[in-house]
Amino acid sequence: MAEIIDILLSTSFWAAVIRIASPLIFATLGELICERAGVLNLGIEGIMVAGAFAGWMTVYSGGGLWTGVAIAMAAGMLFGLLHGTLTVPFSLSQHVVGLGITLLATSATYFAYRLALPEVDTPPRIEAFERSAIPFLSDLPVVGHALFTQTPLTYLAFALVVVVSLVLYRTPLGLALRAAGESPSAVAAQGLSVTGIRMGAVIVGSGLMAVGGAFLTMSAFNSFFFEMVNGRGWICIALVVFGAWMPGKALLGAVLFGIFDGLQIRLQQTELGADVPYQVFLMMPFLLSILALVVMSRRASVPAALMVTFNKGER
Numbered sequence: 001m002a003e004i005i006d007i008l009l010s011t012s013f014w015a016a017v018i019r020i021a022s023p024l025i026f027a028t029l030g031e032l033i034c035e036r037a038g039v040l041n042l043g044i045e046g047i048m049v050a051g052a053f054a055g056w057m058t059v060y061s062g063g064g065l066w067t068g069v070a071i072a073m074a075a076g077m078l079f080g081l082l083h084g085t086l087t088v089p090f091s092l093s094q095h096v097v098g099l100g101i102t103l104l105a106t107s108a109t110y111f112a113y114r115l116a117l118p119e120v121d122t123p124p125r126i127e128a129f130e131r132s133a134i135p136f137l138s139d140l141p142v143v144g145h146a147l148f149t150q151t152p153l154t155y156l157a158f159a160l161v162v163v164v165s166l167v168l169y170r171t172p173l174g175l176a177l178r179a180a181g182e183s184p185s186a187v188a189a190q191g192l193s194v195t196g197i198r199m200g201a202v203i204v205g206s207g208l209m210a211v212g213g214a215f216l217t218m219s220a221f222n223s224f225f226f227e228m229v230n231g232r233g234w235i236c237i238a239l240v241v242f243g244a245w246m247p248g249k250a251l252l253g254a255v256l257f258g259i260f261d262g263l264q265i266r267l268q269q270t271e272l273g274a275d276v277p278y279q280v281f282l283m284m285p286f287l288l289s290i291l292a293l294v295v296m297s298r299r300a301s302v303p304a305a306l307m308v309t310f311n312k313g314e315r
Contacts, residue, residue, distance in 0.1 A: 076210025
C-alpha cells in the first residue's frame with residue numbers, strides 16, 4: 001500500500017498519466033462525434049493503426065511533424081469516407097462495416113509498411129515532438145509538471161475537448177449533429193441533410209481517431225510497430241459510454257484509464273512486481289475500466305437514433 005501511495009504522490013507519474021491519456025482523448029472525441037450523429041464506428045482500432053503509420057512514414061520520408069499529423073488525419077478521413085458511404089446512404093450494418101474497416105486498415109498498413117521497407121527488421125526512428133514547458137504554468141507544484149511540460153499534441157488534445165464541447169452545445173452545427181443522432185426525422189423536417197451531417201461526422205471523427213494513432217508514433221514514441229495501438233481503439237469506444245457521450249466526462253475517463261495503466265507499469269517495477277506475474281498487471285487497467293464502465297453506463301443516456309438508419313421520406 002505504501003508503494004502505491006508513493007507512486008500516486010510522484011509528479012512524474014501524473015505526467016505519464018497525461019501522456020497515456022492523450023491519444024485516447026483524440027480517438028474518444030472522434031468516436032463521440034460519430035456516435036452523437038447516430039453512427040457507431042467500430043473501425044477505430046484499424047484507423048488508429050493507419051494514422052500511426054501514415055504520420056510516422058511521412059516524417060521518415062522527410063516531411064515535417066505537423067505535415068505528418070495532417071497526412072495521418074487525411075488517411076483517417078479517407079477510411080471515414082468509406083465507412084460513412086457504406087453505412088449512411090447504403091445503410092449497411094454498422095457493426096460489419098466497422099469491423100471490416102479495422103481489418104482493411106490494419107492489413108493495408110501492414111502491406112504499405114512491407115512495400116516501403118522490405119528489408120527492414122527494426123523500424124527506423126524519427127525525430128518526434130519534443131516536450132515544451134509553458135512558462136509560469138509549468139512552475140506550479142505537481143500540476144505544473146504534469147500538465148504543462150508535455151508535447152504540442154497533448155496540448156492540442158486538451159484544447160480539442162473544449163472546442164468539441166463548444167461546437168456540440170453552443171453552435172447550430174452542434175445542435176444539428178446531436179439531432180441527427182436523436183431524431184433524424186426532425187432534422188430532415190428542417191430541410192437539413194441527415195446523410196450529409198452523418199457523413200461529415202464520420203469523416204471528421206475518423207480523422208481525429210487517426211491523429212490519436214499518430215500521437216503514438218510522433219509523440220509518445222519515435223517509431224512504428226504494429227502492436228502499439230494494442231486495443232486502445234476498443235477502450236475509446238468504452239470511454240464514450242463511460243462519459244455519457246459528453247466530451248468533458250470522456251476526458252475524465254481517458255485520464256482514469258491513464259491512471260490505471262500508469263499504475264500497473266510502475267507496480268511491475270516494485271517488489272510486488274517480482275512476486276506477481278506481469279500479465280496480471282497488464283490486464284489490470286482493462287479490468288478496472290470495465291468495472292468503471294459498468295458503474296457509469298447505468299446512468300448513461302444513449303443517443304436515441306444510434307445505429308438507426310434513416311431514409312428520407314420514411315417514417
